Amino acid sequence: MVRSRSLPLALLRAxxxxxxxxxxxxxxxxxxxSSFKRQTDIxxxxxxxxxxxxxxxxxxxxxxxxxxxxxxxxxxIVSIGATLLAGTVSFxxxxxxxxxxxxxxAGSAVYMIAIRLLPPIVVTLPLFPAIDYLxxxxxxxxxxxxxxxxxxxxxTMIVKTFVDEIPRELDEAALMDGASQWxxxxxxxxxxxxxxxxxGAIFVFxxxxxxxxxxxxxxxxxxxxxPLLISEMMGAIDGAEWGVLFAGVTLQLLPxxxxxxxxxxxxxxxxTSGAVKG
Numbered sequence: 001m002v003r004s005r006s007l008p009l010a011l012l013r014a015x016x017x018x019x020x021x022x023x024x025x026x027x028x029x030x031x032x033x034s035s036f037k038r039q040t041d042i043x044x045x046x047x048x049x050x051x052x053x054x055x056x057x058x059x060x061x062x063x064x065x066x067x068x069x070x071x072x073x074x075x076x077i078v079s080i081g082a083t084l085l086a087g088t089v090s091f092x093x094x095x096x097x098x099x100x101x102x103x104x105x106a107g108s109a110v111y112m113i114a115i116r117l118l119p120p121i122v123v124t125l126p127l128f129p130a131i132d133y134l135x136x137x138x139x140x141x142x143x144x145x146x147x148x149x150x151x152x153x154x155x156t157m158i159v160k161t162f163v164d165e166i167p168r169e170l171d172e173a174a175l176m177d178g179a180s181q182w183x184x185x186x187x188x189x190x191x192x193x194x195x196x197x198x199x200g201a202i203f204v205f206x207x208x209x210x211x212x213x214x215x216x217x218x219x220x221x222x223x224x225x226x227p228l229l230i231s232e233m234m235g236a237i238d239g240a241e242w243g244v245l246f247a248g249v250t251l252q253l254l255p256x257x258x259x260x261x262x263x264x265x266x267x268x269x270x271x272t273s274g275a276v277k278g
Contacts, residue, residue, distance in 0.1 A: 028253070028257075031246050031249050031250060031253070032246075032250050032253075034242065034243065034246040035057050035058070035243065035246040035247040035249070035250045036051075036053040036054060036055070036057070037051055037053075037054070037057075037243060038054060038056070038243065039241065039242060039243050042242050042243060042246075043242070056243070057241075057243035057244050057246065057247040058247045058251075060241070060243075060244045060247075061244050061247045061248055061251075064244070065229065065233065065244070065248070067224075067229065068226065068229050068248055068251075071224050071225055071226040071228065071229045072226050072251065072252065074140065074223055074224060074225050074226075075208075075209055075225040075226045075227075075252075076209075076255075077140050078140055078143045078144055078147065078208055078223070078225060079147075079204075079205045079208040079209045080205070081140065081144035081148075082143070082144045082147035082148045082151075082204055082205075082208040083148075083201045083204045083205045083208065085144055085145070085148040086147070086148035086151050086152045086155050086200070086201075086204045087155065087197060087200065087201050087204070089148065089152050089156075090152050090155035090156040090158075090159050090197075090200060091159055091185075091190065091197060092185075093152070093156040093159070093160075094155075094156045094157070094158070094159025094160040094162075094163055094193075095159070095160075095163055095185065095189060097109060097156065097157075097160045098160045098163035098164050099163070099168075099171070109157075112152070112153035112156065113153055113157075115153065116150070116153040116154060120150065120213050120214065121213065123150075124213065124214060124217055124218075125217075127146075128217060128218070131218060136218075137218055137219070137220075138218070138219045138220045138221060138222050138223050139219075139222070139223050140223050142218050142219075142223075143208075143211075143214060143215060143218065143219065143223060143225070146214050146218070147204065147207065147208040147211060147214070148204070150207075150214075151200075151203065151204045151207060154200070154203070155200040155201075155203070155204060158196050158199060158200045158203075159193060159196050159197060159200060161196065162192075162193035162195065162196030162197075163189060163193050163196075166188075166189060166192050166193065170188055170192075171184060171188070171189075174187070174188050198263065199263075202259060202260070202263050205259065206256055206259070206260070209255070209256055210227060210256070211225075211227070212227045212228070212231070215227065215228050216228060216231075226248075226252045227252070229248070230245065230248050230249060230252065233245050233248060
């Protein structure tokens with residue numbers, strides 16, 4: 001009786017998993033496959049699953065949109081810079097929130113989370129006159145600062161959760177052995193919460209790599225990122241060249257997919273940290 005009930009449940013669970021996988025992967029497979037098709041074959045009905053691949057779309061992307069690869073470089077610079085800045089600030093902040101307690105710290109934590117919940121456009125528009133006055137518009141620096149600021153609250157909470165799991169006795173033992181506060185941070189705390197740091201870094205990098213709104217408002221040419229150029233390709237006056245567009249999307253998508261595949265264990269750890277207490 002138990003087996004007869006568990007079999008339909010297992011089949012239902014497997015069907016749900018299969019549906020989620022297909023639902024998630026189908027758009028990606030369609031984009032990547034279409035980037036190797038001719039323009040006339042992309043939206044043909046019924047769809048052609050067997051076709052002769054062509055690299056013409058990538059060649060056209062290289063010749064006609066030579067600035068696309070420069071925008072990929074801008075995205076890389078901004079993403080790495082925002083990740084390093086947010087990681088540095090969040091490490092010290094997470095340690096402070098974990099090891100010290102006061103009304104000021106508690107209030108600042110609530111404030112950080114509240115700011116994170118606001119729509120980005122609400123934060124963006126008041127900043128535009130100030131950033132323009134400081135001559136930071138269309139620079140990598142403004143995007144690095146904005147992206148790091150927007151994610152530092154969540155990153156801090158991730159780090160705090162991992163630091164909370166480090167016994168305070170290790171702090172006391174290190175200090176009694178003559179370690180300074182800096183040595184405690186770098187030689188004890190950082191290695192033990194490195195998995196949380198990595199998880200938070202991946203979140204910040206992916207967000208910075210894909211972000212569109214801040215880049216649209218604060219950049220025009222020199223610091224333009226790949227999502228902006230892709231949007232311009234979609235809104236071309238003579239119509240979108242879908243094959244070339246899908247080639248650009250594929251190149252923009254590959255680094256993120258590779259990063260997620262390589263670091264999925266750290267991502268899961270970051271999402272589930274603090275869910276189970278021993």
